Every structure is written in structure tokens, then in C-alpha cells.
Amino acid sequence: MDAVLRKTKLKKGLNATFVTTVTAAVLAIFLMPFLYMILTSLKTQTQITILGAPFWPAAPAQYTYEGEDLGTYTYQMDLGGTMSDVIIDMNDYVGRDLDMYMVPIDGEIQNLALLKGYNSASVFLDPQDPAAGPFMWTGYYKGLERGWEISPTWQNYTDVWELINYPRMLWNTFFYAFTTTIGILVSCIVVAFGFSRFRFPGRDFLFIVLISTIFLPGAVTIIPTFTFFSQIGWVGTWLPLIVPSFFANAYDTFLLRQYFMTLPRELDEAAYMDGASPFRVLWSVIIPQSYPAIVAVTIFHVVWAWNDYFGPLIYLSTKMDSQPISVALARFNGIYGQQPQYIQAGALMTLLLPVILFFAAQRFFVQGIVITGVEK
Amino acid sequence: MEELVRGLPKLPSLKSIRHLTPLAKQEYRNGLLYLSPWILGFLAFTLIPMIATLIFSFMNIKITDGVLNPPQFVGFDNYETLFGDPQVWNMRPNSTPGSLWITIRFGLIALPVGILLPLGLALMMNNKHLKGQSFFRSMFYMPYIIPFVASVFLWGGILNPETGWVNRTLIALGIPKENTPGWANDINWVYPTYVIMGIWGIGNAMLTMLAGIQGVPTDLYDAAEVDGAGKLATFWNVTFPMISPVIFYNLVLSVVGLFQYFLVPLVINAGTGRPGGATMFYNLYLYKTFFTNQNMSYGSTLAWILFLVILVVTVVMFATARYWVYYASDKG
Numbered sequence: 201m202d203a204v205l206r207k208t209k210l211k212k213g214l215n216a217t218f219v220t221t222v223t224a225a226v227l228a229i230f231l232m233p234f235l236y237m238i239l240t241s242l243k244t245q246t247q248i249t250i251l252g253a254p255f256w257p258a259a260p261a262q263y264t265y266e267g268e269d270l271g272t273y274t275y276q277m278d279l280g281g282t283m284s285d286v287i288i289d290m291n292d293y294v295g296r297d298l299d300m301y302m303v304p305i306d307g308e309i310q311n312l313a314l315l316k317g318y319n320s321a322s323v324f325l326d327p328q329d330p331a332a333g334p335f336m337w338t339g340y341y342k343g344l345e346r347g348w349e350i351s352p353t354w355q356n357y358t359d360v361w362e363l364i365n366y367p368r369m370l371w372n373t374f375f376y377a378f379t380t381t382i383g384i385l386v387s388c389i390v391v392a393f394g395f396s397r398f399r400f401p402g403r404d405f406l407f408i409v410l411i412s413t414i415f416l417p418g419a420v421t422i423i424p425t426f427t428f429f430s431q432i433g434w435v436g437t438w439l440p441l442i443v444p445s446f447f448a449n450a451y452d453t454f455l456l457r458q459y460f461m462t463l464p465r466e467l468d469e470a471a472y473m474d475g476a477s478p479f480r481v482l483w484s485v486i487i488p489q490s491y492p493a494i495v496a497v498t499i500f501h502v503v504w505a506w507n508d509y510f511g512p513l514i515y516l517s518t519k520m521d522s523q524p525i526s527v528a529l530a531r532f533n534g535i536y537g538q539q540p541q542y543i544q545a546g547a548l549m550t551l552l553l554p555v556i557l558f559f560a561a562q563r564f565f566v567q568g569i570v571i572t573g574v575e576k
Numbered sequence: 577m578e579e580l581v582r583g584l585p586k587l588p589s590l591k592s593i594r595h596l597t598p599l600a601k602q603e604y605r606n607g608l609l610y611l612s613p614w615i616l617g618f619l620a621f622t623l624i625p626m627i628a629t630l631i632f633s634f635m636n637i638k639i640t641d642g643v644l645n646p647p648q649f650v651g652f653d654n655y656e657t658l659f660g661d662p663q664v665w666n667m668r669p670n671s672t673p674g675s676l677w678i679t680i681r682f683g684l685i686a687l688p689v690g691i692l693l694p695l696g697l698a699l700m701m702n703n704k705h706l707k708g709q710s711f712f713r714s715m716f717y718m719p720y721i722i723p724f725v726a727s728v729f730l731w732g733g734i735l736n737p738e739t740g741w742v743n744r745t746l747i748a749l750g751i752p753k754e755n756t757p758g759w760a761n762d763i764n765w766v767y768p769t770y771v772i773m774g775i776w777g778i779g780n781a782m783l784t785m786l787a788g789i790q791g792v793p794t795d796l797y798d799a800a801e802v803d804g805a806g807k808l809a810t811f812w813n814v815t816f817p818m819i820s821p822v823i824f825y826n827l828v829l830s831v832v833g834l835f836q837y838f839l840v841p842l843v844i845n846a847g848t849g850r851p852g853g854a855t856m857f858y859n860l861y862l863y864k865t866f867f868t869n870q871n872m873s874y875g876s877t878l879a880w881i882l883f884l885v886i887l888v889v890t891v892v893m894f895a896t897a898r899y900w901v902y903y904a905s906d907k908g
Contacts, residue, residue, distance in 0.1 A: 219705040224701070230775070236741055238847060240733060248739050255741065280758050387613040394610025398603050406611065412841045413622055417860060418814065420883040423876050424628035424865050425621060447617020463882035478606050496886070507723040510839060514867065517602055526725045530843050542732050547729045547897060551722040565721070565766050 207499070208414065240353035241545035248540055250544035252345065259351035260299060263313040263327040267294035275336045278320045283316030288315055288323055288334055296559040303337055316340040356545040364532050364546055365521075376441060376503035384452050384501045385443030385494065391448040392456035393482045397468065408456075414450045418510075426514060438522065440515045452497045460486060496564040503554050525550050626883075632876035639870040647873075655878040663861060664878075672853035675861040676885075682857070683834045689771050690830045691823060694781035696793050699811075701782075702789045714788065720779025728843050730774040737760040760844050763851045770840050770855075781826045788822035789815060817902040824901045828893055835886050838863060858882060 240248070243256035270290035277286050298313035305326060312324035315334050321342040325334045360366065395407055429440040463486065471481045486493070509526045516522050520531070529550050536542040558565065596604060608615070632656050637647040658664060673681070688747065692751070700706070704865055719727060734740050743756045757765040792815060800810045816823075825873035838860035841847060847864065849856035866875030 214764065215705040216707055219700075219703050221705045223700055223703075223712055225742075226697075230716065231719070232741075233727070233734050236734050237730050251744075251747070255744075322859070343590075363756070372681070389619075390610050391614040394607050398607030398610065400604040400607040403607060406615075409618070410614065411808060415828070416622065417832070417836050417879070417882055417886055418627055419836065419862050419879040421622055421625035423632065423872055423879060424625040426627075426866075444617065444621050446613065447621065449612040453614065458835070478610070503721045507721075507725075508709055509723075509725055511842075526723045530725050534845075534846070540736065540739055543729050544733055547726040551726040554721050554723065555718065558718055559714075565717070566713070 232407040235488050235550055236492075237544045239343070241356055241548055243356075243541050244353050245539055245541060254348050256350060257352045258348035261311070261347035261349040262297040263300055263325075263529075264297050265290075265293045265325065265330065267291070268359055270330075270331045270333050273553045275321075275323060277318060277336070279318060284319075286316065286323070288307075290334070301341060301343060301344040302347055305337065311347050313339075314341060353541070356541045360542050360545045360549065363536070363542070364528055364549075365527075368521060368551060369523065369525045372522055373506060373526075376438070376508075376524050379438075379442045380445035380499045380505050381498055383442065383447075384449065385476070385498065387446050387448040388452040388456050388497065389482070389487065389490075389494070390451070391453045392460055393478075393486060394461035395457045397455070397478075397481075397486075410450050410453060422514075429515070435515055436519050436522075437515075441511050445576050452501065454491055455497055455500075456490070459490055492564065495506065495561070499557065499564050503557065506554050518566075528535050583616065587697065600823060607798065610726050615682060620892055629876045629879050632873050635873050635878050637872040639872065650873075654873055655881075657874065658877050658881060663856070664858070666896050672856075675856050675858040678854065679835060679837065679858045680771065682837065683831070686771050686774065686834060686837075687827070687830055690774070690778065690781070691827060693775065694778040694826070695744075695785055695823065697778070697782045698785035698789055701786050704819035713783070713877045716795060717779035717783055719776035722776070724777075724839065725843060727776045728773050728840055731769075731775075734785060735769055736845060737761060758851075763854050766845075766851060766854055770844075773844070775841055781830075784826065792818040824893075824897055830890055832886055835859065835882060835889075 222574075239256055244259065247253045248260060267290075267303065272290070273288045275281055275286045275288070278284075292317060300311055301314055301324070302309050303312045305311075310326070313327050315323040315325055317323075319340055321338045322335055323334050323336050326332060338556075348568070393409075397401065425440075426435070429435050434440050467485050467489075468481050471485050476484070507526060508524070511525050512527045513530075516527065520528075524533070530548050532546050533543055597873075630864055634649060634651060635647045636645075636646050636650045654815060659721050662674060664674045664676050666672065667677055672784035683828070697716055701709055701716070704711065735742055737756065740836070742751075742759075746756045747753055756799055759765050759769045762769075796814050796818070797810065800814050805813065836859050838847075841849075843864075845855050847860055849860075858878075859882065860880040862875055865871050865878060
């Protein structure tokens, strides 16, 4: 009996290890681009273009010869078909940075500093033991692999900070997210209250119309809307992006309405008995009970505004100083597309805030999605 | 559409306005008052623009040098142009396909991935042996919230033909450089590349499917076990029918999204249709017609056809849904 129990326990443990390991492996592949982004953003352009360079940020390793009081050495080498004397005066190398190579000697790879290299032979110094003096190695040094050492290039971030005008773009994005969040909150709370707390003919029809707009392609309204905003001189300003947010949208209204429906009506009725107006009920009864839904809508909308690309692109294409970070990043890619380290540094600076917000407020994300997604 | 409001608590709805009591009239007025921001917005930013788009599609309106030419009524001319437009319809082999076929061909790869991948992940999350479910759930969802422009550049970096990790790995494994995929620049690989770039958008679908799976009553599983059903049979006869409404909801969203797909080619291949015209998606063609060529009326025609195509596809999907989507309330 005991043995059987132990056996099932062991089997359970093995299953858990197996399933969790497989899931973790899938997750690792899924999130690989983040690792690529971080590592690439710390590389130099040189490292990125060298085939066979390590995948971590590195610089070709170097060794600085301090001058161990070595003298002059002479080697016999085959230079272009004739044997010649190569003279190495170690005093010439004092304080110089020497490139490191992986040199195979007696079947063992050694990390050595190159003093002088030719096609047929080269002279190396062992940084582990410089006092042993230089020695000759027969072979083509350019065929050797370079030694690398960890060397993150933080410079990329400061470069991109200035090239992309990051503080300005960040401010624009904040401004866009903040103003439209205010608009969405004010209008969607009011409309969701209307949908959840009043009964009147046509209400359910209007609700279906509201939900249908989720499926409506934006293309079918954009041409007259853009033309109209262009005629009244709003293209090139923030107004076409901000003003519509004060007229409620389907997603956020739906989420808030679903939440309001779960609140007991007894409290409303008690307030009405005391002579409260509908607005008073919304303000003092509904809103104080709805913080989780309101926080969820706020977070969803901030992330949405942070990520929005097409709206700002068409309305602010001529006003580079007003663009939010997503548009700026795409424009930046058009200029520095051949420099992955800049693009990845820029991408990191773009996605950092939403990611932080996500980890700070995970609970609300999961709740909000389940409300909008499953209950439909 | 009625599935959307099914299961929500319903208030008794009144039949006719004329028979309303004064109190009900008061409530009617208040209701409309609170709905007014949305009603106004719907009229101004949805209904009127939609009608205007329809009117534009029957006119000839062009902007030349920033000046609106006097519009003329041209009947169905724009629709005739559209139905003869090879940039929309062309299906002949060995030539650049029309934008509608490009969209559908891409959908044949993107839609299965967009449904099966989140479903597979949701099933993985739901495995009873998995430790740290909530950690994995958060981490698989997380990329969903990062800006799409950034995620396109991250995947684009990994898939860069010269400097990306994937091709570097392939070369290190001994595959000759000329045989490695050119990804976004390669006509044979550009659709898979776009699908990979969109993989981070599955978080929402995964969470809704997971919530659906977790909502399946356990007594159904117990009954299946008593009947001696295997794992596959249980999934097919219990889990799948129970979560089919969630799958259906995600499928509708994906199809509607597919016909509007254009931002990735706009960012990655500059909206040029490169390589070889393979990325001139329908919606991209539409936006180019309006924003680049400033042809308002033909753009509007393309937009209305897009709207009708989406409408027909959605209606067909809802009509076929009763054959495979299971609603508990239908069958009591």
C-alpha cells in the first residue's frame, strides 16, 4: 500500500516537472525577442556585423602590455617567399592595447595577445605570463577567432534619447494618454450608467448598435472624418485624437455597463427615496462601488493610447514635434533601420512603461478581459 | 448579434412610448440624456461618416494640389471600376495577386494560428500538473500590451536576414547563407513572417479561452470519465463544445481584423507592397488610394465594399454558428 502511494506521488512529481518544463521552454521561445532586444541594444555596430561574434554584448578582448622589462627578440619568418628576420622590441609595445586571439597550441586553445602578425606566422604574448616573453606561432592569424569580453554599450541609449527626441515624445504620449483617458472615463461612465440603470423603449436596440460598432471597419468612416477635420483645420493638431474620446466607445462602455449591472439596485433606490437625482446616484452610489472596473478601464485605455499608431500617424504626420512615441519609433526605424542596436534601444524605451504598468496592475487586466471576453 | 446580449440580465422593456406613464416618460428622458454622449458621437463619428462614404462612392471627388474639385454624380462608375480592378481581383498565376486574394491567402495562414495557438496555450495553462499557472498566464499575456510598433521591430530584429538570431543560428547549423530565408523581404516567407510578428497579439484570445475552459462544469468531466472517454474524446465531446462560444467570438474578431489588416506591412515594408506586391493588402490599398493618391471617391468605394464583405462574412459565420457553436441555454 505504502509503495503504491509512493509510486503515484513520484509519478505526479514527474508529471509536474515535465509539464512545467515544457511550458517554460515554450515561454522562453515566446519571450525570446525581449532577450534579443536587451542584448542587441547594448552592442556596438561593429559587433553586430561580425559573423561569429558572441550573442551577448561584447567587444574584442584586448590586453594592455604594462612593460615587464623585456628586451628585443628576433624571429626567422617566411615573408612573401623569402626568409627574413623579424625584430620585436618589447619597449615599443609598452602601454599599447593588444588584440586577443584564440590560438590552438598543442591541441589546446590559448587566449593570447598579438604583437605582430603576418600571413605565415605571428608573434604572440601570453597575458597570463608576460614575463615568459613573446613567442612565434606558425599560421595565419586572421584565420583565428577573436577573443571577446563582456562590454555593454550604454551609449546607444543616450544616443537614441537625443536622436529620437525622447523627452518630447514621452511628454506627447503622456498628454495623449491622459487627456483621452479623462474623456473616456467621463463619457463611458455616464453612458454605461444610462444603459444599466434606466428602462425605456429602444434601449436594448441601442445597446446592440453600440456592440456592433466593435466589428465596424474603421475604413468605412475614416475618409469623410479625415476630410472634415482637414476642412476645419484640425489636421496637424491633437483635437481629432482627443475630442472623439469624450463621446464614449463601445469596449469601455460595455465593460463598465457589465460591472454596473452586478451592483445591487437597493442602494440606488434608497438614495432616490432620499430625494437624490440620477446624477447624484451615479456620483455617490455607483462610482464609489466601481473602482475595480474604473481602474481596469483606465489601465486599458492608457495602454491603448500608448500603443495607438494609426490615428497619430495620419493626423500628426506633418507635426513631428507633436507625435507620440509609437509614430516616432517607426519614423526612427526609417532612418536608422540598418543599426539594430539603435532600433532595439528605441523599442525598449517605447515598451518599458506599458510593461511596468502591466506588472503593477496585472489583476485588473485579467479581470477586465474576462468581463469583456467571456460574458459576451 | 443576439448571442452578444444573451445571458445578460434583461430589464423588462416597454412596448410603446405612447403608453408610458409620466414616471416612465421621465425615465425615458433621463435614459436618453445619459446615453446622449454616445448617441451624438455615434452620429458624428460613425453613422454620418458611413453615409457620407456611401455618397462619395457614387461621386467623382478628387483632391488635386490640396484643392477639392467640384464633385460630380457618376452613378455606379466607381463600382464598375472596382469590379474590373486587377489590383483587387487578379488571381492569375505568375502575376501580382489582387489585394483581396492577398488578404485571403494571408488569412489562410494567420487565422488557424490565431485560433489554435491561443487554444493550445490555454490548454497547457489548464493542465493540472502545471506549477505556477498564474505566473505563466501573466507572462504569456504580457506581450499583448506592448506597443505593436515595438513588437514588430523586436520580431523583425530576430528575423533580420543578415543580423538576426534565427538566420545566424541556421548558418551556424551549417545551412548555406543563400538558402536561409529572407523573411520580410522574401516573397515566399513574408506571410509567415507577418504571422510570427503577430504572435504577441494572442494574449487576449488565450485568456478568454482559458477562462472558458475553467468554466466547464467538472461534473461533465466526471460523467465522461464514467463513460470511459479518453483524453481526446473528452476534449472533443466536452471541452470543445463548452468553449465553442469563446472560440467563435475570437474567430469573428480575427476575421474582422484580417480584412482590416495593414499596419504591419505599412511599418515593415513601408506600405509599398514589397516584396513583389505580395503585401498590398486590401485595406492598405484602400488607405493608399485615399491618403497617397487622394482619390476620395474610389477610396470610399473600396471602403464600402470592404464593409459589405465583412458584413456578409460575419452574417455567414453567425448563420453557420448554430451547427458547431454550443449555447447551453439553447439545449437546456
